[in-house]
Amino acid sequence: MECQNYGLSRSIERENLNLNPLQRGGILPAAAREALYDFGDGYSVCDYCAGRLDEIAKPSINGFLEDLAKFINVDAVRTVHGAREGKFAVVHALCKPGDTMVVDGNAHYTTHLAAERNGVNMVEVPNTGAPEYEITPEKYKETLENAIDEKGEIKLALLTHVDGDYGNLTDAAKIGKICQDAGVPVVLNCAYSMGRLPIDAKAMNMDFVVGSGHKSMAASGPIGVLGMTAEWEELLLQRSSRHAKKEIEMLGCTSRGAPIATLMASLPYVMERVSKWDEEVQQARNFVEKMEEIDGVVQVGVKPTQHDLVRFETPAFHEIAQKHPRRGFFLYEELKKRKIVGIKRGQTEWFKCSVYGMTPDQKDYVAGAFHEIAETALD
């Protein structure tokens, strides 16, 4: 059998500025690309393994996990295959089929799938609706209390720290405290925050935090982070009765090879960039300001934005699309001409984007390109 040509080449990041928020936080620094060369093979980190991935000393996965735990302030941490697997493990360990958990209305779809796969019912905290779509502590409290009254017991609460639709940053510390006071363990989904902005799980009153290496921690996917307080270690990291060294919820070992090696190599870089988060937010606000100078471009979600992921409603571009010979494709094509990608083909009514990690000049270039397109696309 001859294999097909899979078209396995990609120069998008080398040739273009990519605005897709999904891509911005996962770009590898040089140290991680070097680690990729050294640890690209399947079991490359397992040469000196004595049965526990988290205890491998060469390369120092044990040392890395210690640093990571300090970085996000948890008592124990494991790498998992992604934030979704982290959420699944928590739901699986804490809930039984038929139990109920509370989730916020801006939760990622994988939160829903984690609950579904575990046969757990969800009660959703609604957001405030247009134009801010905010998850407020007051609404969270009200929903949680109502759910407790109605169901008797809520096994778990989940909060999305920064959602992937609007880039809204929730008040994790306040909501964490609400859950704590109600006696409901709570998990914070930090897929869009851990690795971008500072996370202090204990200060946020969280029992668990999950993060995404490929989304926000400059690592090759798939890899995620699951951190927890000491109280939950025994349950979450329970060992197999048959294979004494293996942790059941982790299915023994999680991500090996390139994902964990790049996550490890990137940690110093990630710690450095997290310390500059305030500057990044300010630059995101400047970018929004420049975009909103275009008539018919408005940021939706909480304003001013508290995150690099921003969503715009763009009737200005949608109007152009009605008259443009390339119709809805014009925006994608005009951006592509300027070596900017990441806005979906055909999308003109609204889009999400991020300029996270770009240089100030690159950010200006992107905003300038949108201005130019708005002004000249119909010439």
Added chain:
Amino acid sequence: MDTLRIKQAEDLIKKAGSASKGSETLKEPREGTINTELFEKAFKDLIKAEDFIYSSLPSHELSQEEAQVFTRKLLDAREKIEGMLADFGVMEKASSEDKIGKISQEFIFITTKSNFKKILVKMGVNVQHIIVAGVPLEAEDMKQINPKIPDAALKSINKKIEHVKNDISRKMEQLNLKNILVMAENDLSGQLLGKRAEDIYGAQVILEDNLKDLKAPELLKILSDAH
């Protein structure tokens, strides 16, 4: 398939050889052993250079300062690749130090400190071609370096300057060379020395922020550019 690949490789090597400059010609490879350490280091040098691809998006234009760092990484990689090619007899085993040794014969180097002389010698510059000017080339420049210098001390500085200038003239005559290259750190002493040497001898001036960090391939590039 393998025969085709070998033929393609041979053609490429011939083509590269015919396009090479000067005395550098490429030969047919002979049997040899891959130096995996060099291969890894060359690869990682290129990975470090790759960062500029992302930071310079979308135009990929680099400022002179950025270009300096970028090309340093490429030169680092080149040195290692050339080492591997030499292991297979494709190239002569000429290290950067050997090349510096050759090209530096055409210059008289003036520097500000004995430490810098040692660095230059280590990288292949013939010691006979280096003069350490521990003083500027004009006494009045000393006042800029040390405004509190007493006049009495300036007299002895004057003598030293005379020695240095004699040394320069003697070497120019002995070695039959006119090309003077000032290589020093980019501090006041280096700047003053460079300016005077430029005025007096028409010298070329290279001032580096950290001369001790200079690597042989970078010095080779500097000398090739100055040549």
